[in-house]
Amino acid sequence: MSKPDLSHLRADVRAIQAYHVQATRPGLIKLDAMENPFVLSKALQAELGQRLQSVEINRYPGPRTEELQKALADFIDLPQGHALMLGNGSDELIGLLTLAMARPGAKVLAPEPAFVMYKNFALQMGLEFVGVSLKADFSLDMAAMQAAIDAHQPSVVYLAYPNNPSANAWSETDIGTIIDWVSAYKGVVVMDEAYQPFAAATWLTHMREHPEQNAQVILMRTLSKFGLAGVRIGYLVAQSAWVEELNKLRPPYNVSVLNAECALFALEHQEVYQAQAQTIIEEREKLFAQLSAIEGLTPYPSSANMMLVRVCKADTSADQRHALTEAWFKALLEHGILIKNVSKMHPLLSGCLRLTVGAPAENQAMVQAFQQIAPTM
Ligand SMILES: Cc1ncc(COP(=O)(O)O)c(C=O)c1O
Known part of the structure; x- marks a missing residue:
């Protein structure tokens, strides 16, 4: 079969990079896209199902x-x-x-x-x-x-x-x-x-x-x-x-x-979602304190449901920063935690990971993974 000829497409469209969505797999704790980690109760799921039926x-x-x-x-x-x-x-x-x-x-x-x-x-x-x-x-x-x-x-x-x-x-x-x-x-x-x-x-x-x-x-x-x-x-x-x-x-x-x-x-049911947001805010503050206590990590204060964490010192070279962030990203993935490596997104972010604040058990697993990995870096 002959290949399509794309020559009438705008050259600038061909040059644009597509928005990248990270691959995930069942069982992974997904903390890379600032999603709300909570699912609806069985009762509300059933009620919503009824509504969607009609x-x-x-x-x-x-x-x-x-x-x-x-x-x-x-x-x-x-x-x-x-x-x-x-x-x-x-x-x-x-x-x-x-x-x-x-x-x-x-x-x-x-x-x-x-x-x-x-x-x-x-x-x-x-x-x-x-x-x-x-x-x-x-x-x-x-x-x-x-x-x-x-x-x-x-x-x-x-x-x-x-x-x-x-x-x-x-x-x-x-x-x-x-x-x-x-x-x-x-x-x-x-x-x-x-x-x-x-x-x-x-x-x-x-x-x-x-x-x-x-x-x-x-x-x-x-x-x-x-x-x-x-x-x-x-x-x-x-x-x-x-x-x-x-x-x-x-x-x-x-x-x-x-x-x-x-x-x-x-x-x-906005009160359900407002209670979830309140939990996330409390979890965010806990997460900030727990990550601050780990040697080598610098979390930044957050007003959102995400947090930037720098994993290297100010005097680390840019190449070393990228390498270190990638090593952290991979080690966290091996511990079943998916976050986002933003080190190469902008010079101010070099050496930074971005995490989403998850449900309490997810955050606990993430903090434990950070604690276990830190001495190996
Ligand atoms: C600052 C900001 N604006 C807009 C959006 C897009 O949101 P939506 O899911 O409504 O397209 C995002 C998504 O992450 C965001 O971070």
Whole structure:
């Protein structure tokens, strides 16, 4: 059989690296993707099963997705003058916003290290991506941000609040300053609150209290970290004029009726998910203390359901750092723990692993593995 000829494909598409999902296997403790580790009780599983049985899958989604939109608006107490739009995960919303802003010469900026899809979507849609390095402690480098914003006037600036992969939440004063800079030339600041269930603050409070100062802000959220990563529901919130325009690019029926039903069910049982998030927050603090006590490990404080851990000293060379992180990654895998090696993602991350905070027994197994491996490194 002859091979297909791909020569009409865009050369830049062929050059893009696909998003890498790590392989897993049954029995592995999966702590690499910031998923909620808890499954529903048997009783709730049965109730959800009943609900899904009667979903009209022969029809296009319609009323149920509208009801989900209303339920989410209630859930977040949607500020006046604002609207909400659903996406097939917030990934889709990042893509749609990028598409909407892709005027000739438009640029996208994010502090780095950042969630990789900001850059991927920018490159896919022909926008230049400007990465501005964070400081070594992962705080915003405001001088560098100001210089880059002045020089490039990016149409979109992404601020993940808390950030992935550093897991910290930046200073509200710094965020407000960046919003002022970007608003001055009518760009957009995206407050990406994917990790909001585990954070102490939300920018929605500022949008509600100071709508004029936040007219150029689009807030994104997802139900993925809340507990529905498999369901794929993201949403964005902004003043209605933004949502009206972005809605034009949304594929019709982008959210499956099965996904909408699952999300409605989860919101009806939000206290279950809120209790799970509370457990994760408590586990995170325990994990931080336990990892800090292991010789050679430096965990970073987290406001999310993940944690960065540096496994080498400041004076270790870059090559040695990568080798050491890879050795740690493999040793943890041999102990049945899958985490993410982010050492090569950005110079600030060299020597770092990123872990997800799991269920109590999973975290205990992970800490034990770290304790056993540490003397061998
Ligand atoms: C900061 C950030 N934004 C957005 C997403 C995408 O979330 P979703 O599962 O809703 O597509 C992620 C996923 O890890 C993330 O870390």
